[in-house]
Amino acid sequence: MASPFFTFIQYLKYRSRGLNAHDLHSPFVFELYNKVIRKNVKEQESALRKLRKQIANSDTQIDYQDPKTGERWQTTVRKLASRVASRHSFSYFLFKLINHQQYETVLETGTSIGLNTLYMAQSQASSIWTLEGSPEIARIAKGHFEVMAHAHIHQVTGQVRDTFVPSLREAQPDLIFLDADHRSETITFYLDAIQKYSPDTQCIIIHDIHWSHDMSNSWKTIVDDPAYSLTIDLFQAGIIFPHHPMKKQHFVLKF
Template identity: 25%
Template structure:
């Protein structure tokens, strides 16, 4: 049995729906966003209309971020469906380097939403994660794509979940969501979508 299938069976065994969620914040996200079955006409603008991509679009709509930073293969969120400014991490770094700004401090930037499009190694993903931590706000939403695609991705997800600044995580199998909400106790959710 391959890694992805084993991981999916384990995910199904451990996952819950909205009835197993006791956090009001997560319950609202699950019921109002994850389980929203509306056939939005905007979906026709998507290059990829998979269930996972539609969910990602709904999550962006739900949180209404002003700025989205995308690491890795910067084409997943490349759409005009959002009012958010979408910045590629690589373009962001190139811009800093082209301006010879060696004094740039990430703590001076904030991103409401960061999408880690995991085509990177564990070392690179974790380096980006640590590098971008100074940009977090209490309401920041970080999404780690393909958390079960490989053993390395799965191990990366486990490391991220344990990070002391991470308060809430949601595992939807296709991606993991990370929240830094200071007012919440550390909690991990595994949600069937």
């Protein structure tokens, strides 16, 4: 379960450990920090912020059932976005990372209203797969995708635990962004499936790694796993480069 106090304490620890460019001795991580995390292009940011405003400020009503709890909710797109959507800085980071690493195929769990999906669709990636458990929310996102005319977005609706493996096997993504279910057991399920069905995936991003004790412990297990040669903590998310040709290393980077 999420704990704002726990997350706040974790953030203070993160800030005390976070490194910047002057502290980095890995050429790959140094370049990633300067050309992806810190680099901002005004024209890009302006266009993406405009897109975000167009999508996230809608007062369209949504009546949906939470696919994990079965509870029904009534809200608006605006309120849902304010509660669950990533901040612009993180969505923009996804866009920059895809372009910098030249990833062609991306798979995302947890479409929500489609904000991160649309940011990634603006990148050079030729195929974006996105999975959403709520049919009602998926319909809202689909409307956004159609308005933006992004034909290369492949939307999959249904319980993510059921659709993940079939989508993974078909997509064979370069980048996987996990943002649908913030529980350690689900993260373990995802990672095991990736190793089995998409072993060539180059990058895995796990959102909300400090959202709860459970997620924090899950992330620590991943960091300690020798199977993952390079891991990076941005606080909002953890990044795994499972096949990076370097001795096992972990970095905490200021974001």
